[in-house]
Amino acid sequence: MKEVLYIAPGNQNSKGGIGLCVNNYSKHMSNFKVLVTHRFQSKLMNTLWFPFCIVELLWILIKDRDIKILHIHGASKGSFYRKYILYVFARAFSNKKIIYHIHGGGFRDFYLGSSKFIQRRIRYVINSADLVICLSEKWKHFYTSAFKPKHIKILNNMILPPLNTERKPPGDKFRLFFLGLIGDNKGIFDLIKVIAKNREQFEDKLELVIAGNGEVDRLTNTISKWKMQSIVHFKGWANEEKKEELFRSSDAFILPSYKEGLPLSILEAMSYGLPIISSKVGGIPDLIHKGRNGILVVPGNQRAIKNAIVKLMTNKGLCKNYSQNSTRTVVDFYPDRVLKTLFSIYHELQGNKGLLFEQN
CATH class of the missing domain: 3.40.50.2000 (Glycogen Phosphorylase B;)
Structure with missing residues (x-):
């Protein structure tokens, strides 16, 4: 996985769905690379820290020549604003392929309820990304009808199989x-x-x-x-x-x-x-x-x-x-099925050239 950089909220001990999803990826991939965009519980601390995140992205793009794909995980509101800024810098200072992976259930309302200024930014990201990933057929229909993405794919969220599924004896209630x-x-x-x-x-x-x-x-x-x-x-x-x-x-x-x-x-x-x-x-x-x-x-x-x-x-x-x-x-939704689809998406995006993926 040395050729893919994940851009996502904190994936270690995360309390959010995106962070948990990316954390699940990390447990099944070698050479996993991630730029953490949201690591504190405090909004103020995240705001103060975000400029350093921009600098970190630019430094990674300069020094890490192996990276060919930026896989950005985002949702609505603050998540979109952070990822939009990083997206703009990535487009301006690199020629990497960019995936915009949309999570969360509020994106439709976020888009329709935003000002024209914000709507233009949303359209720019979705329409210019090399690939948009969504979570279901319903969401794919929305994004293809409301926007003009170059390519769009459905990818299931990934969970890890439980180690112990034995149910405890039922109680009185x-x-x-x-x-x-x-x-x-x-x-x-x-x-x-x-x-x-x-x-x-x-x-x-x-x-x-x-x-x-x-x-x-x-x-x-x-x-x-x-x-x-x-x-x-x-x-x-x-x-x-x-x-x-x-x-x-x-x-x-x-x-x-x-x-x-x-x-x-x-x-x-x-x-x-x-x-x-x-x-x-x-x-x-x-x-x-x-x-x-x-x-x-x-x-x-x-x-x-x-x-x-x-x-x-x-x-x-x-x-x-x-x-x-x-x-x-x-x-x-288990790793063997989801990662097979994800790796095929990466290969297709790069024209089946040069990308080597290895699971742990």
């Missing part, structure tokens, strides 16, 4: 697991409201376990306000070891988001054989198929969320069927 950024966009407050409004139906039968970061104080205050401490339990941020424990001890996974790209949390849940409840947004309908491995709901539809929970909670046979199908479906 149906354990529903949410993992993600705490905020309105992920639908977590809709979910708590659903459980609170139907407390009599869920009391002593359901346990909602939440892990993540974000609006933590708001979450804990909401749980307290609705007196949900006996049903809803917040576990804080989950590292790899803690995540494994939570996945293995859960009966189903839920992510009722309003916007998504192709969430790693759902893929991870599927790798542990969990039935899924999620929203009909982004690339999620490509993962969750009605009657096969989960239930899709319209974002914000609290009745549908409630019905989906009750359906899984009261039907062990259905859960078992969904579990088996989740395990079979997720193999397309």
